[in-house]
Amino acid sequence: xxxxxxxxxxxxxxxxxxxxxxxxxxxxxxxxxxxxxxxxxxxxxxxxxxxxxxxxxxxxxxxxxxxxxxxxxxxxxxxxxxxxxxxxxxxxxxxxxxxxxxxxxxxxxxxxxxxxxxxxxxxxxxxxxxxxxxxxxxxxxxxxxxxxxxxxxxxxxxxxxxxxxxxxxxxxxxxxxxxxxxxxxxxxxxxxxxxxxxxxxxxxxxxxxxxxxxxxxxxxxxxxxxxxxxxxxxxxxxxxxxxxxxxxxxxxxxxxxxxxxxxxxxxxxxxxxxxxxxxxxxxxxxxxxxxxxxxxxxxxxxxxxxxxxxxxxxxxxxxxxxxxxxxxxxxxxxxxxxxxxxxxxxxxxxxxxxxxxxxxxxxxxxxxxxxxxxxxxxxxxxxxxxxxxxxxxxxxxxxxxxxxxxxxxxxxxxxxxxxxxxxxxxxxxxxxxxxxxxxxxxxxxxxxxxxxxxxxxxxxxxxxxxxxxxxxxxxxxxxxxxxxxxxxxxxxxxxxxxxxxxxxxxxxxxxxxx
Amino acid sequence: xxxxxxxxxxxxxxxxxxxxxxxxxxxxxxxxxxxxxxxxxxxxxxxxxxxxxxxxxxxxxxxxxxxxxxxxxxxxxxxxxxxxxxxxxxxxxxxxxxxxxxxxxxxxxxxxxxxxxxxxxxxxxxxxxxxxxxxxxxxxxxxxxxxxxxxxxxxxxxxxxxxxxxxxxxxxxxxxxxxxxxxxxxxxxxxxxxxxxxxxxxxxxxxxxxxxxxxxxxxxxxxxxxxxxxxxxxxxxxxxxxxxxxxxxxxxxxxxxxxxxxxxxxxxxxxxxxxxxxxxxxxxxxxxxxxxxxxxxxxxxxxxxxxxxxxxxxxxxxxxxxxxxxxxxxxxxxxxxxxxxxxxxxxxxxxxxxxxxxxxxxxxxxxxxxxxxxxxxxxxxxxxxxxxxxxxxxxxxxxxxxxxxxxxxxxxxxxxxxxxxxxxxxxxxxxxxxxx
Numbered sequence: 001x002x003x004x005x006x007x008x009x010x011x012x013x014x015x016x017x018x019x020x021x022x023x024x025x026x027x028x029x030x031x032x033x034x035x036x037x038x039x040x041x042x043x044x045x046x047x048x049x050x051x052x053x054x055x056x057x058x059x060x061x062x063x064x065x066x067x068x069x070x071x072x073x074x075x076x077x078x079x080x081x082x083x084x085x086x087x088x089x090x091x092x093x094x095x096x097x098x099x100x101x102x103x104x105x106x107x108x109x110x111x112x113x114x115x116x117x118x119x120x121x122x123x124x125x126x127x128x129x130x131x132x133x134x135x136x137x138x139x140x141x142x143x144x145x146x147x148x149x150x151x152x153x154x155x156x157x158x159x160x161x162x163x164x165x166x167x168x169x170x171x172x173x174x175x176x177x178x179x180x181x182x183x184x185x186x187x188x189x190x191x192x193x194x195x196x197x198x199x200x201x202x203x204x205x206x207x208x209x210x211x212x213x214x215x216x217x218x219x220x221x222x223x224x225x226x227x228x229x230x231x232x233x234x235x236x237x238x239x240x241x242x243x244x245x246x247x248x249x250x251x252x253x254x255x256x257x258x259x260x261x262x263x264x265x266x267x268x269x270x271x272x273x274x275x276x277x278x279x280x281x282x283x284x285x286x287x288x289x290x291x292x293x294x295x296x297x298x299x300x301x302x303x304x305x306x307x308x309x310x311x312x313x314x315x316x317x318x319x320x321x322x323x324x325x326x327x328x329x330x331x332x333x334x335x336x337x338x339x340x341x342x343x344x345x346x347x348x349x350x351x352x353x354x355x356x357x358x359x360x361x362x363x364x365x366x367x368x369x370x371x372x373x374x375x376x377x378x379x380x381x382x383x384x385x386x387x388x389x390x391x392x393x394x395x396x397x398x399x400x401x402x403x404x405x406x407x408x409x410x411x412x413x414x415x416x417x418x419x420x421x422x423x424x425x426x427x428x429x430x431x432x433x434x435x436x437x438x439x440x441x442x443x444x445x446x447x448x449x450x451x452x453x454x455x456x457x458x459x460x461x462x463x464x465x466x467x468x469x470x471x472x473x474x475x476x477x478x479x480x481x482x483x484x485x486x487x488x489x490x491x492x493x494x495x496x497x498x499x500x501x502x503x504x505x506x507x508x509x510x511x512x513x514x
Numbered sequence: 515x516x517x518x519x520x521x522x523x524x525x526x527x528x529x530x531x532x533x534x535x536x537x538x539x540x541x542x543x544x545x546x547x548x549x550x551x552x553x554x555x556x557x558x559x560x561x562x563x564x565x566x567x568x569x570x571x572x573x574x575x576x577x578x579x580x581x582x583x584x585x586x587x588x589x590x591x592x593x594x595x596x597x598x599x600x601x602x603x604x605x606x607x608x609x610x611x612x613x614x615x616x617x618x619x620x621x622x623x624x625x626x627x628x629x630x631x632x633x634x635x636x637x638x639x640x641x642x643x644x645x646x647x648x649x650x651x652x653x654x655x656x657x658x659x660x661x662x663x664x665x666x667x668x669x670x671x672x673x674x675x676x677x678x679x680x681x682x683x684x685x686x687x688x689x690x691x692x693x694x695x696x697x698x699x700x701x702x703x704x705x706x707x708x709x710x711x712x713x714x715x716x717x718x719x720x721x722x723x724x725x726x727x728x729x730x731x732x733x734x735x736x737x738x739x740x741x742x743x744x745x746x747x748x749x750x751x752x753x754x755x756x757x758x759x760x761x762x763x764x765x766x767x768x769x770x771x772x773x774x775x776x777x778x779x780x781x782x783x784x785x786x787x788x789x790x791x792x793x794x795x796x797x798x799x800x801x802x803x804x805x806x807x808x809x810x811x812x813x814x815x816x817x818x819x820x821x822x823x824x825x826x827x828x829x830x831x832x833x834x835x836x837x838x839x840x841x842x843x844x845x846x847x848x849x850x851x852x853x854x855x856x857x858x859x860x861x862x863x864x865x866x867x868x869x870x871x872x873x874x875x876x877x878x879x880x881x882x883x884x885x886x887x888x889x890x891x892x893x894x895x896x897x898x899x900x901x902x903x904x905x906x907x908x909x910x911x912x913x914x915x916x917x918x919x920x921x922x923x924x925x926x927x928x929x930x931x932x933x934x935x936x937x938x939x940x941x942x943x944x945x946x947x948x949x950x
Contacts, residue, residue, distance in 0.1 A: 005833035074558070299928045372557045394558065397551055400518055404547025405565040412561040418570055418809045419561055433551040437563025438543060438640060441684030444567060445869040446813060455925075457870060460918055475922030490556045494567055495684070500555040 019044060059263035060278045066294045068281030068453040072415045072488060074222045076372065076394075077428040080331040080340040082229055087345035090353045093138050093326070094146075094155040094383035095123055100193060102202045104128065105152035115142045120167035120189060120324030123156055132206070135190030137326020137347040137386075139165045155383060160346065166323035174244045174319045182247055191318055193386070194311035198292070198304050199479035200507050211302040212251035214295070215242075217268040217309050218258035220286030221371040221484075223333035225389045227309050228265035229342055230329035235267040238309065240316030245307070246273050256291035268309075281453060289485040293454045298480055310389065330384065332358065334372070334393040335430045336365040352380045354391065364396040366433050373487035374500065397434025405437060412436065415451065415492045440495040448489040448499075454480065458489050462499060465506030470513055478506050518546065533635040540631065540641035564683075568643040570811050572650045574802035575859065578792035579654070581785060583611035585795070586658045589788050590715040594725060595753040600786055605743055609734040614714045615791065618653045621662050625669045626652070633678045644683030644690070644865075645673065651691035651859060654792025655852070655900075657706055658714030660698070664705060668697040688907045689866045692900050699900070707895045709759040712788035719758030719788075724751045760789050761850040762889065766896035769838025770846060782849040793855035796848070803858035812862035815871060816878040820857045823882020824848070831890055839890050847886065856885070856899035861906075868910040870917040877913055881906045 023044040056065045097107050103126040110122045117123065117140065122133035138160040146155035169189050172181045183206055186192040195204040204210075217227055231238055246253050252275045258264050259278040277295050279285050288306045298304055307315075310328045317325050326347045333340040338358050345354060351367060359365060368375040369388045376385070384391070401409065413429045414421055421427070448458035456477040464472040483500040490499040521542060526534040544565070552559055587607025588600060597603035626645045634641045652669060672694035677686045698706050705711060710719040715726060727746050735745040761782055764772040773782075781787055785795025793799070806812035828844025835841050847853065861867065861881050868877035881902045888898025 002833050002835060076558075297928055300926065366551075366557060368557050375557065377557070392557075398549045400549045401547040402518075402545065405563050406569060408547075408561055413558065414561040416560065416562040416566075416810065418566060418811070431558040433557050434547070435550045435552055435559045436547060436561045437559075437565065438548060438550070440564045440642060441682070443564060443644075443684040443865055445864045445867070446871055446874070449871060455921065457918060457921060459869065460914070472922075475925060476918065477921075477925055487556055491558065492560045492562070494560075494562050494564055496559060496563065498555045 056278070056280075057259055057263075059269065060259050062269075063257065063276030063278055065259055065278040065280065068279065068285050068290070068294070070450050070453040071220075071282035071284055072451060072492065073220070073282045074373075074413045074431075074488075074491070075426070075428050076222045076333075076335065076392075076413070077430050078334040078337050078340045078393075079223060079428065080226070080333040080342050080390075082226060082342070084229055084232075084329055084342045084344050087330075087343045087349065087354055089356045090160070090345045090349045092143070092157055092159055092350040092353065092383075093140075093346045093348040094157045094350070095134060095136070095348050096155055096383065096385060097124065097134070097153050099385045099387060100126075100134070100203050101200075105150070107134070107153060109145070109153070109156075111142050111156070113142055113145055116140070117142060117158060118165050118167040119326055120169065122190070124153075129206070131184075132187045132192050132203075133190050134193055135167075135324055137324075157383070166325070169318065169322040169324070171319045171322050174240060174247065179247050182244060186315070189318055189324055191311075191315050191324070194307060194314065196306045198289070198298060198306060198482070200511050201306075201482035202511070204305055205303075208303050210249045210251070210305040211299065212296050213245050213249050213253045213305045213307065214256070214288050214292050215253065215307050215309060215312060216256040216286055216288040216291050217264060218256070218260075218286045219371075219390075220260075220283040221373055221487075222283070223331065223340075223390065223392045224286070224371060225329065225331040226342065228268075230310055230389075231265055231267040231313060234313045234316075235265075235270070237313040237316035237320060238267045239271055240319050241312035241314070242271055242274055242316075244315055244319055245305075245312065249305070251296070254291070254295050256286075256288065256295075258286070260285070267313075284485060284488055285453065287485050289480060289482055290453055293480055300474065300479065308387070308389065328389060330354070330388075331390040332393075333390065334368075336360045336362075336393040336395060347386050348383050351378055351382050351384065351391065354384070355380070355393070359393060362395075364398075365393050366396050368392045368394070372431070373491055374484040395430070395432040397432030399434075401434075415447075416494075435496055437494075437496055439497065442495055442497065444494045447492055447494060448486075451488045451492050452485065454485070456480065458486055458499070461506075462497070462502050465502050465509070468509065470509060473506050473510060478503070478510060482507070521545070532638065533632070536635035536641060537631055540634070543640065564643045565646075567811055568646040570809055571647045571806065571859065574805045574811075575650050575654065575792070577798040577801055578795065578855075579615075579650075581795045581798050582654060582792035583615045584608055585785060586611040586614045586714045586791065588786060589658075589713045590725070592786075593713050593716070593719060593752045593756050593758065594750045595756070596750070603744065605738060606746060609738075610715060610731070610746070613728075613730045613734070614658045615653065617662055618656060618658075618660065618665060618791075621666055622652045622669050623649050625666045626673050629670060629673045629678065633682065637682075639682075642683035644677065647863075648672070648677075648690040648694075652694050654855070655691060655695050655790050656698070657711045658791055659711060659716075660705055661702075664698055664702050668694040668701075671697045684865055686865055687911075688904055689860055689863050692860055692904055695900055696904060699895075709757060709763055711758075712760055712790075713758045716752065719752065719756075721752050721754045721756055724749060758788055761787060762896040765842055765850060766839050766890075766893075770842045772838075773842075773846075773850070779846075779849060790852060793852040796854055799854045799858055803854070806858065806862070812858065813864070813867065813874050815874040816862050816867055817857050819875045819878030820861055820882040820885075821848075823879035824853060824886050825882070826879075827883045827886040831886070837890075839896070847889070851889065851897050852899055853885070856881075856903060860899065860903050866907040866910065868913045868917075870914050873910065873913040873917045877906055877910055880909075 107124040107126050109124045111117055117136045119139045120135050123136050124134050136158055138158055140158045140160040143159045144157040148154040172185050197204040219225055242253055255271055255274045255276050257268055257276055257278045259280040284290050328347055329342050329344050331342050336359055338360055367378050369378045369385050371390055372392045411429055413431055442459060452458055461476040464476055483503060486499045486503050526538050528535040584607055587610035590610050591597045591603055626649050630645045672690045676688055676690050676693040680686045713719045716723045727748050731746045738745050761773045761777055777787055783796050787794055807814050825844055828847050831840040832844050868874050885898040885902035888901050889896055
């Protein structure tokens with residue numbers, strides 16, 4: 001009896017090992033020939049994903065389709081409608097030196113209160129990199145220079161002209177001029193400040209050549225801007241921007257396209273000279289960090305650039321007409337907004353003027369520049385950040401709730417199946433800012449991994465950061481992440497841990513190390 | 515709002531009486547979800563918190579509590595040869611069960627929560643929810659006649675040395691409830707092993723031993739007397755051929771045949787057998803497990819792989835076939851002992867289990883394998899889940915370590931590892947000069 005069963009087990013094991021070795025050999029060979037980069041399509045065993053996944057939508061063409069299973073879509077009330085309205089009330093814009101990570105708190109000013117500036121004219125520069133200009137998004141009069149703690153300059157406020165006039169640049173040819181020339185021009189014209197460098201998500205260093213450039217053409221966060229609307233009619237400018245960027249990297253320009261719903265705008269689907277990758281899944285599928293991970297991950301001693309699609313179009317226009325156009329479409333949404341919509345305004349527009357007459361006065365509101373997961377709270381007298389392309393306004397949740405943890409009265413967004421939220425899959429939640437519980441030590445495991453579609457262990461990474469273990473942080477992939485990527489993990493965290501600020505602490509530690 | 519104002523008014527001063535304030539804070543946050551708002555980071559938070567997580571486990575245990583309490587009484591009268599039907603003598607069985615169960619439950623919480631509160635006050639942090647679950651688990655894994663002082667010492671040991679010494683909830687290495695049990699197991703083995711401890715209400719479960727009734731029983735007697743119901747009769751003794759042995763004890767001596775001689779499979783399945791208080795009824799445990807799985811509180815990976823591990827080892831033993839115990843068909847191992855309870859509620863403790871998904875598979879599987887080895891080979895005590903889980907708790911960080919190492923290795927294959935930006939700069943500058 002024993003002998004027979006051992007023999008049977010032995011035969012089965014031998015058979016399985018022969019099969020799996022053969023499978024591995026096939027996929028290794030396929031990888032060598034570059035046929036099967038992600039080891040999923042070739043081999044003896046069909047992958048479950050290929051067998052059972054939904055078929056790709058008809059418009060997906062010209063690029064690989066990546067299906068991501070992890071993540072969660074938070075549906076909130078006040079989704080901006082797909083219509084762009086001009087923000088007529090906005091007269092004031094500001095640029096804030098603090099929006100740019102890595103520059104000195106007191107930059108060198110090139111203008112003073114009372115000066116007239118044109119759109120694209122230099123406002124200030126950082127003393128360490130004096131050739132990179134930070135320019136005005138609009139033409140008008142400098143009306144105020146606000147200062148904060150230790151006399152740091154916080155805002156340079158400009159009163160915009162009714163009729164915009166532009167500083168005229170003479171751009172080098174995007175096609176055949178020296179990359180160095182293009183870089184010099186981008187620095188002078190202020191367009192360099194639109195480029196983010198990863199790892200660390202900082203202002204790009206012009207001495208480093210990016211290995212690749214990544215652009216996500218959709219935002220999957222709650223109440224997000226719809227880039228398809230924002231880029232309507234700017235196809236030519238967008239394409240020009242891509243061409244320029246293509247000259248500046250040793251690798252390729254990667255475009256992440258949206259395969260979740262309807263066909264994306266022509267600006268994206270018909271773009272040329274780029275590598276297109278289609279993405280389908282839940283938030284954070286639109287995050288550029290997630291897309292980098294699934295197309296061409298950052299190698300450990302390389303850097304890449306990431307850009308916002310509207311900024312790509314801005315660069316394109318700069319090379320077509322020689323003008324710096326600081327206008328952009330911003331989404332205004334959230335439960336406290338009366339008519340949520342897309343608004344055409346300027347970079348750094350005044351929050352107060354942008355939301356004028358559009359806020360519900362029921363309860364206290366919190367205004368968030370950016371999205372509700374990774375944005376920052378702003379006062380009404382503040383201005384949009386240069387990087388933000390949405391405003392979300394939700395209710396403050398500063399009230400007690402009797403047995404709120406056990407028997408919640410109002411529905412609330414949650415990834416947990418202990419709430420009957422799966423019964424109302426299309427419900428748009430009126431979320432507020434209550435923490436719904438107190439902070440605790442890490443207890444629940446495996447939760448963050450379900451919220452981050454990357455081969456990363458966020459909880460262990462966070463612990464490595466808290467322990468200050470640089471080598472482990474790097475090994476566990478801190479360089480692939482920025483705050484917005486762990487924002488959903490932070491939202492879902494049962495222990496209410498501040499993951500984004502822990503991550504930034506770790507990124508700063510890594511940066512200082514260099 | 516009136517109630518809220520009243521409660522707010524009686525808040526003790528934090529400086530003057532830190533212990534009272536901690537206590538107040540614990541109960542207040544229990545009654546009211548706090549009004550704190552997000553600050554920096556995300557602006558909206560999930561409705562889930564640790565209290566909700568923990569209380570769901572406690573809810574999952576409730577059926578085990580109900581059945582376990584009643585079963586104490588049922589086993590007691592079974593030994594006396596009275597009320598053979600499960601529902602016969604309902605009031606007496608329930609009363610006897612409560613008389614045994616309540617002191618265990620209450621003392622577990624007095625000692626455990628008392629220590630928690632004291633540490634919370636001393637360290638100035640809010641009371642954490644950890645003991646909510648530990649306190650619900652400990653009574654269920656004790657024999658009904660455990661002396662209260664031993665119970666208190668074991669709970670104190672588990673909470674102080676097992677948890678607070680490591681920094682409180684979320685920091686412990688070993689499962690707190692199992693630590694309490696393992697303490698009894700090694701320090702007072704006669705109270706938790708052998709054939710004579712699994713039925714409550716006797717000094718020893720041997721034929722001829724007279725049932726012991728105390729003041730609580732006489733109180734119930736007078737209550738039942740008013741309603742003309744039958745009462746506890748002192749002087750009744752255990753009948754001659756009775757044995758208090760559990761199925762596992764029988765199996766270790768005489769294999770599956772010896773088990774079926776005394777218990778039917780249905781009995782073992784429904785749980786009307788002697789054993790630790792809450793772990794005998796398999797369907798009720800499975801309902802609790804289903805709740806934990808449906809809500810995603812417990813890891814299905816740990817449960818499933820633990821089942822696989824036990825089945826795998828059981829089949830190997832069946833094939834080996836050297837002792838009668840090895841010959842017990844592998845699927846009947848799930849009917850005996852506390853496998854299901856350990857699988858659903860003990861191994862899945864997220865703090866002490868492996869914390870990576872791959873690690874959970876390995877962790878669960880090895881518990882299944884090792885637990886069954888101990889069950890079958892341990893000559894003194896034919897059950898192994900407690901020891902197997904504590905053993906694997908110890909090695910869970912090691913499993914995670916190797917899972918993380920392989921993740922780091924995968925990543926470092928993408929490029930030569932370099933520390934910080936210094937290396938980046940030099941490499942990239944070379945590139946850029948070549949490029950420019």
